Amino acid sequence: GAVVSQHPSRVICKSGTSVKIECRSLDFQATTMFWYRQFPKKSLMLMATSNEGSKATYEQGVEKDKFLINHASLTLSTLTVTSAHPEDSSFYICSAREDRANTEAFFGQGTRLTVV
């Protein structure tokens, strides 16, 4: 079945630095990928929709300059948390669907970000 790979699975960074998270669709093309954030014991909150070759669409309340999304190819989207702060510590997870109707949405393994 379709596989989505997310890297890294865990990262610790210092306040003020930037962290890049990668999301790859391994055996299918994904024009659209989605980035979610999950707080402890909470549901997944959509942050943004990543569109290949164009700007990402951000959900209300999500800072575009804070969470930079780049979808440079049909198999790769990246999320960069810029100038990270401890409140950015969270579990980030990406999702991708094949470019055809009525397909499953597959998720990456998630990235646990800790900002110290």
Add this chain to the structure above:
Amino acid sequence: SQELEQSPQSLIVQEGKNLTINCTSSKTLYGLYWYKQKYGEGLIFLMMLQKGGEEKSHEKITAKLDEKKQQSSLHITASQPSHAGIYLCGADFTGANSKLTFGKGITLSVRP
């Protein structure tokens, strides 16, 4: 308001028992997705339902979508410790490979 409600919030069952969890939408769905998650890990796709009245099964898990396409149930037969985890339902409200809106999840514990 929450568009997708899951119930119960948590569930503890004895190994071997059957159980049912629910996902109710405030709007008609284009698609309803069930996932399982271990804490701190990714989501494992279980089933996708799109048609009113649809029912799908995989191993000991059966998911149904009602005729109105607003409620789904997931039933586990003869539960095992391996079934323990967080069950999330995700709703596609607009179709066309759009984003999913998730419920808060149901934490299932299975006692050996």
